[in-house]
Amino acid sequence: MKRSAFTLVLSSSVLVALMAAPAVAQPAAPPTFTKDVAPILNRACVSCHRPGGIAPMALVSFQDARPWARAIKQQVGARSMPPWGADPQHGRFKNDRSLSDAEIRLITAWADQGAPKGNDADLPATPLFAENWTHREPDVVIEMPVDFEVPAEGQVDVTDFYVKAPFTEDVFVKALEIRPGAAQSVHHAGVYIVDKIPEGASLVNGRILNAEGKPMSRRDIARANGLQSGRGENDKLLSFVPGRGYEEYQLGAGQRIKAGSYINFYMHYQPTGVAVKDRTRVGLYLAKRGEQVTHQIYHDLDAAGPTTYIVDGKELGKLDNDDQLPPIPPFADDWTVVSVHAITEPVTLHGLTPHLHLRGKSMKYTLILPDGREEILLYVPKYDFNWQVYYELESPRRIPGGSKVIVTTLFDNSLKNRYNPAPQNTVYWSDQSWDEMYAPQVRITLDQRDLRRNGDATTNGQRQRQQ
Numbered sequence: 216m217k218r219s220a221f222t223l224v225l226s227s228s229v230l231v232a233l234m235a236a237p238a239v240a241q242p243a244a245p246p247t248f249t250k251d252v253a254p255i256l257n258r259a260c261v262s263c264h265r266p267g268g269i270a271p272m273a274l275v276s277f278q279d280a281r282p283w284a285r286a287i288k289q290q291v292g293a294r295s296m297p298p299w300g301a302d303p304q305h306g307r308f309k310n311d312r313s314l315s316d317a318e319i320r321l322i323t324a325w326a327d328q329g330a331p332k333g334n335d336a337d338l339p340a341t342p343l344f345a346e347n348w349t350h351r352e353p354d355v356v357i358e359m360p361v362d363f364e365v366p367a368e369g370q371v372d373v374t375d376f377y378v379k380a381p382f383t384e385d386v387f388v389k390a391l392e393i394r395p396g397a398a399q400s401v402h403h404a405g406v407y408i409v410d411k412i413p414e415g416a417s418l419v420n421g422r423i424l425n426a427e428g429k430p431m432s433r434r435d436i437a438r439a440n441g442l443q444s445g446r447g448e449n450d451k452l453l454s455f456v457p458g459r460g461y462e463e464y465q466l467g468a469g470q471r472i473k474a475g476s477y478i479n480f481y482m483h484y485q486p487t488g489v490a491v492k493d494r495t496r497v498g499l500y501l502a503k504r505g506e507q508v509t510h511q512i513y514h515d516l517d518a519a520g521p522t523t524y525i526v527d528g529k530e531l532g533k534l535d536n537d538d539q540l541p542p543i544p545p546f547a548d549d550w551t552v553v554s555v556h557a558i559t560e561p562v563t564l565h566g567l568t569p570h571l572h573l574r575g576k577s578m579k580y581t582l583i584l585p586d587g588r589e590e591i592l593l594y595v596p597k598y599d600f601n602w603q604v605y606y607e608l609e610s611p612r613r614i615p616g617g618s619k620v621i622v623t624t625l626f627d628n629s630l631k632n633r634y635n636p637a638p639q640n641t642v643y644w645s646d647q648s649w650d651e652m653y654a655p656q657v658r659i660t661l662d663q664r665d666l667r668r669n670g671d672a673t674t675n676g677q678r679q680r681q682q
């Protein structure tokens with residue numbers, strides 16, 4: 216008995232020894248930069264960490280990355296890099312750059328084992344970036360008509376610049392990117408379309424001046440052009456904040472820029488201690504020959520139906536503008552704003568992008584279908600003002616008329632919020648970052664508003680008529 220038990224023990228330990236033998240004789244090779252790490256950095260990091268990118272250092276070559284190995288391990292381990300805020304339990308996103316647990320383990324093992332280079336032959340091709348643009352060279356680049364001198368210090372009012380778009384026919388855009396000239400000094404920027412210059416106004420050095428010679432804002436112009444809400448039906452092309460500034464649209468979605476319109480650069484500068492010149496540009500990727508843009512992208516859910524608000528538990532009904540929300544009291548944490556967006560006609564959802572300021576804490580978009588089923592479209596549990604992300608759905612999602620989207624947003628005006636500049640203040644609503652902003656943005660198309668139905672052109676470079 217004893218003997219056979221001994222045999223059994225012996226044979227199983229021999230078995231274990233045999234299985235482990237190769238590892239003992241030849242320890243598992245550590246991950247290398249060329250084979251294991253570079254593919255991850257290429258996918259998730261180098262769009263920002265490259266020469267001319269927005270990050271402070273490049274992570275393209277081994278020489279670039281080697282000195283940063285420990286910092287990289289620390290940043291990816293804490294999930295601070297790459298910037299990405301979506302809770303992975305909800306929604307799938309085409310531009311998801313977050314790392315899997317396995318990728319984080321791999322980078323950690325590489326850094327812990329001396330961050331070796333590996334074989335040159337294993338190195339994948341470096342993604343090609345057109346100079347400054349994160350994707351290929353755009354088909355059309357439109358820039359601010361003048362340089363703006365950002366002073367070294369002080370506060371610069373939000374400034375509007377205008378330039379006539381170079382189009383004599385309507386054009387259809389499938390993707391676009393904003394590139395700031397002086398990236399460090401551009402706090403944020405928006406690019407809008409303005410149909411026409413109001414009567415009596417004139418375009419001088421990139422400013423639209425009213426009859427008295429005073430510069431006009433986009434809202435002044437819209438009002439002077441007779442638009443009640445101070446906003447055109449589709450006036451926004453795109454906005455830029457660090458980490459966001461490129462978008463592309465799937466299916467027949469895109470943006471139309473009408474012939475003869477003007478492009479408005481809405482610029483918010485932030486002095487950085489050094490005087491610099493900025494000339495921000497927008498790059499357009501046009502629909503290819505024969506490709507139709509059948510549906511216009513809208514940035515707000517209110518294009519599909521009315522919105523009502525519930526703030527700190529009180530129903531407010533409909534507001535003309537977000538800046539009519541009641542202010543956030545001093546030291547309030549978990550101050551809750553809920554917006555209920557009725558979807559009165561069928562829409563297709565392409566993406567979501569929460570925009571709040573420094574008190575923003577979290578944002579959740581919940582879809583309620585007409586039959587009552589609920590689904591969380593996006594949950595950003597720790598909103599970060601420094602990293603505003605556009606979450607592009609993996610594939611566009613149809614939402615039937617009669618649905619609702621409920622957006623639940625928490626604000627933290629307490630001392631617990633380390634970004635809070637002044638918890639003792641009552642916080643009002645405006646574009647300035649010391650005020651708060653509530654913008655549960657989306658990218659939607661309205662299914663029934665097919666551009667082809669009006670007999671409008673829907674492709675670039677050729678007029679198309681339908682019955």
Ligand code: HEC
Nearest residue numbers: 259260263264269270271283286287290291296297298458
């Ligand atoms: C959207 C742009 C962007 C992406 C993508 C990105 N980073 Fe960064 N990264 C930045 C910027 C900007 C900074 C500097 C400001 C900051 O720390 O927030 C930074 C800072 C860092 C730092 C800290 C540098 C220091 O001074 O300590 C490390 C390390 C880092 N990134 C690694 C990575 C890695 C690794 C990835 C990919 C897995 C990545 N980053 C993806 C923009 C980006």
